[in-house]
Ligand SMILES: [Zn+2]
């Protein structure tokens with residue numbers, strides 16, 4: 001897998017780079033990910049926030065309460081609306097990066113499906129990897 005990677009939003013205003021490989025890779029089937037991204041599920045790689053550098057552009061954010069009472073913050077480009085990062089107050093030193101914004105994500109290999117209990121019936125799921133009904137701690 002790639003040891004470092006970079007990505008950008010749709011319009012190109014926001015460019016970022018990550019200096020390490022992800023600590024965790026997952027698909028999330030929760031309602032919040034569905035609604036905020038518009039897809040039937042969301043794919044993330046999680047990294048330590050100090051490994052992530054935003055090289056250009058501006059990020060706006062939106063915070064909301066999760067079903068567990070934590071605060072989740074989505075970071076997006078105000079010009080094109082692409083959502084790039086997510087942060088959860090339960091693990092505030094970690095950033096989730098939306099895999100679709102990574103320039104070359106051919107190495108992406110989720111090790112788990114989280115909120116698998118909420119996936120849409122038509123969403124295929126890999127039975128070879130772990131499935132959590134909610135977000136594991
Ligand atoms: Zn943009």
Ligand SMILES: [Zn+2]
Nearest residue numbers: 028029030033
């Ligand atoms: Zn989610």
